[in-house]
Amino acid sequence: MFLSWNRQVLRTYGFIDYLVFSSRTSYLRCSQEQLPHSSQSRRLHIGSVRADAVPFRKQLKDDAKRQRFAVDTWQEKRKGTSDDRLKKWQLTVGIEVHAQLNTERKLFSRARTSTSGNPNSHVALFDLAFPGSQPEFQKAVLIPALRAASVLGCDIQRVSKFDRKHYFYQDQPAGYQITQYYEPFAKDGQLTLYAHDGIAVEDCPWMTIGIKQVQMEQDTAKSIQQPPDVMLLDFNRAGHPLVEIITLPQIHHPQTAAACVRKIQSLLQSVNAVTTGMEMGGLRADVNVSVQLRNAEPGSCTYHGVSGLGQRTEIKNLSSFKAVEDAVTAERDRQIGVLEDGGHIEGETRGWTLGSTETKRLRGKEGEVDYRYMPDPDIAPVIIGQDLIDHISISLPVLPDEQIKRLTEDHQISLKDAKTLVELDDGERVDYFDAILSIMDVELLSQQEGMNPSKTTANWILHELGGLLSASETSFSENKVSARAMALIIQNLLKNRITGRSAKMLLSKVFNGDSRDIDTIIIEEDLQLEVLSMHNYETMAQSLLAENPDMVEKIRSGKQIGKVQWFVGQMMRLGKGKVEARKAEAILKELLRIDE
Numbered sequence: 001m002f003l004s005w006n007r008q009v010l011r012t013y014g015f016i017d018y019l020v021f022s023s024r025t026s027y028l029r030c031s032q033e034q035l036p037h038s039s040q041s042r043r044l045h046i047g048s049v050r051a052d053a054v055p056f057r058k059q060l061k062d063d064a065k066r067q068r069f070a071v072d073t074w075q076e077k078r079k080g081t082s083d084d085r086l087k088k089w090q091l092t093v094g095i096e097v098h099a100q101l102n103t104e105r106k107l108f109s110r111a112r113t114s115t116s117g118n119p120n121s122h123v124a125l126f127d128l129a130f131p132g133s134q135p136e137f138q139k140a141v142l143i144p145a146l147r148a149a150s151v152l153g154c155d156i157q158r159v160s161k162f163d164r165k166h167y168f169y170q171d172q173p174a175g176y177q178i179t180q181y182y183e184p185f186a187k188d189g190q191l192t193l194y195a196h197d198g199i200a201v202e203d204c205p206w207m208t209i210g211i212k213q214v215q216m217e218q219d220t221a222k223s224i225q226q227p228p229d230v231m232l233l234d235f236n237r238a239g240h241p242l243v244e245i246i247t248l249p250q251i252h253h254p255q256t257a258a259a260c261v262r263k264i265q266s267l268l269q270s271v272n273a274v275t276t277g278m279e280m281g282g283l284r285a286d287v288n289v290s291v292q293l294r295n296a297e298p299g300s301c302t303y304h305g306v307s308g309l310g311q312r313t314e315i316k317n318l319s320s321f322k323a324v325e326d327a328v329t330a331e332r333d334r335q336i337g338v339l340e341d342g343g344h345i346e347g348e349t350r351g352w353t354l355g356s357t358e359t360k361r362l363r364g365k366e367g368e369v370d371y372r373y374m375p376d377p378d379i380a381p382v383i384i385g386q387d388l389i390d391h392i393s394i395s396l397p398v399l400p401d402e403q404i405k406r407l408t409e410d411h412q413i414s415l416k417d418a419k420t421l422v423e424l425d426d427g428e429r430v431d432y433f434d435a436i437l438s439i440m441d442v443e444l445l446s447q448q449e450g451m452n453p454s455k456t457t458a459n460w461i462l463h464e465l466g467g468l469l470s471a472s473e474t475s476f477s478e479n480k481v482s483a484r485a486m487a488l489i490i491q492n493l494l495k496n497r498i499t500g501r502s503a504k505m506l507l508s509k510v511f512n513g514d515s516r517d518i519d520t521i522i523i524e525e526d527l528q529l530e531v532l533s534m535h536n537y538e539t540m541a542q543s544l545l546a547e548n549p550d551m552v553e554k555i556r557s558g559k560q561i562g563k564v565q566w567f568v569g570q571m572m573r574l575g576k577g578k579v580e581a582r583k584a585e586a587i588l589k590e591l592l593r594i595d596e
Contacts, residue, residue: 188213
């Protein structure tokens with residue numbers, strides 16, 4: 001019954017001919033029938049292989065080379081774009097971000113959400129638009145949706161409603177998408193971007209972008225193209241709850257557009273509102289791009305209440321921050337070229353492929369009338385209690401901007417390291433940082449001249465431990481170095497009980513599974529620093545200098561001052577963990593007569 005019904009519906013709309021289950025996979029397979037009147041055209045691509053045919057693999061390699069060359073040429077062209085030309089034109093960008101909410105169930109069915117399950121293994125009747133099936137709103141979806149709206153500073157609407165957005169495509173079997181067009185659950189938010197978010201220089205030190213609304217809607221099925229004429233459909237994603245975040249068209253630089261999407265993703269992840277980010281396909285962006293002369297009469301178009309704009313085009317389904325910046329840049333340059341040549345911009349939907357040099361037309365831009373929006377008669381209004389809104393608001397965690405401010409101002413950590421700590425591993429590293437400092441005697445250590453325990457801790461988390469994680473391809477959640485172990489390693493280092501080389505050896509041992517206490521390892525492995533006399537340092541340094549007269553001459557002549565550090569390394573190697581780098585460097589510079 002299911003296959004027969006789908007076959008009839010698809011034939012009625014004339015889009016694809018039938019659906020069948022593949023014998024090899026659990027995907028739904030969309031194929032085309034060999035209709036008599038089109039048999040000749042369908043056979044045009046079928047025939048015997050020519051003797052001089054180019055192997056398919058070679059074709060792919062040649063195409064890749066041509067594409068790389070085209071991209072390199074385009075990048076050079078971008079660098080040479082006339083500033084005077086850009087000064088004449090004003091770019092305006094509005095963004096629509098679609099993010100998968102972090103929920104166990106789909107929006108209108110009890111089927112589980114899944115990003116890694118077998119194809120079509122988490123599908124309910126309603127997800128397939130099965131006749132007679134009814135939507136059943138899953139209340140738990142409200143929690144991550146409200147977190148997303150709250151972190152963007154939106155006004156939560158006590159009453160919101162769902163609408164039907166009509167269009168037909170194979171990944172949307174009902175012929176419409178359920179969304180919130182007329183009465184969304186959140187409105188009138190704002191997003192503040194700072195210089196450290198990566199905005200354009202022209203927008204520094206900060207700027208604010210308005211959020212028109214945030215609405216809940218259902219995702220579509222996943223389509224997988226199999227050339228030449230087969231499309232596989234995985235309905236696990238169909239009905240997955242989304243929030244669509246619509247910004248006001250207040251962005252005027254491609255770099256800031258990318259920074260806006262990056263900041264939205266960071267905020268949504270910080271409050272556990274979404275499953276994954278752009279890198280895993282959990283977030284996608286559409287950008288609306290228009291240009292107009294700066295000193296001319298205001299444009300005739302109005303979008304989301306902002307008037308005086310030029311005709312816009314929409315670029316769909318951008319899946320990376322780089323794609324956002326490059327697509328906006330390419331479309332800006334295309335529109336400027338068309339207008340300067342006396343043409344006009346058509347309202348249309350365009351596409352962008354990563355590695356491309358230009359956007360491509362997909363179809364004419366649909367308007368509100370084309371989608372035939374109407375209230376969904378099968379879904380009751382969503383009524384949200386003020387107590388839930390208040391609970392969500394007060395239970396939000398510390399946001400990334402507040403974390404960065406705390407790290408840079410209270411702990412004197414560099415902006416770069418603070419931003420990295422906050423952004424890596426969904427905030428797990430900054431929690432690890434705080435746990436380490438809570439164990440260490442930071443106040444006592446800070447009293448020692450020239451010592452910053454917080455900065456040292458951040459450095460060891462990001463670089464020393466980070467290097468071990470990268471080399472072993474281990475995720476941070478699998479890290480075996482407890483906060484207490486790391487605190488003791490750093491504390492012993494700062495108190496000069498061990499050298500930096502010994503501290504790294506300690507960290508490596510614990511990382512690789514050594515369960516002994518840190519103090520026990522230091523004693524049993526003879527890692528404790530034995531204070532050498534200055535005479536010992538001088539003897540060791542003189543011996544090394546005597547063995548390398550050519551290098552000494554180059555250092556004294558000022559040609560290779562950096563080689564002093566090579567001698568420091570050699571002294572530490574010979575000292576087997578007993579030599580302090582600071583003292584070794586000081587005695588070497590004294591013997592080489594190098595002024596500080």
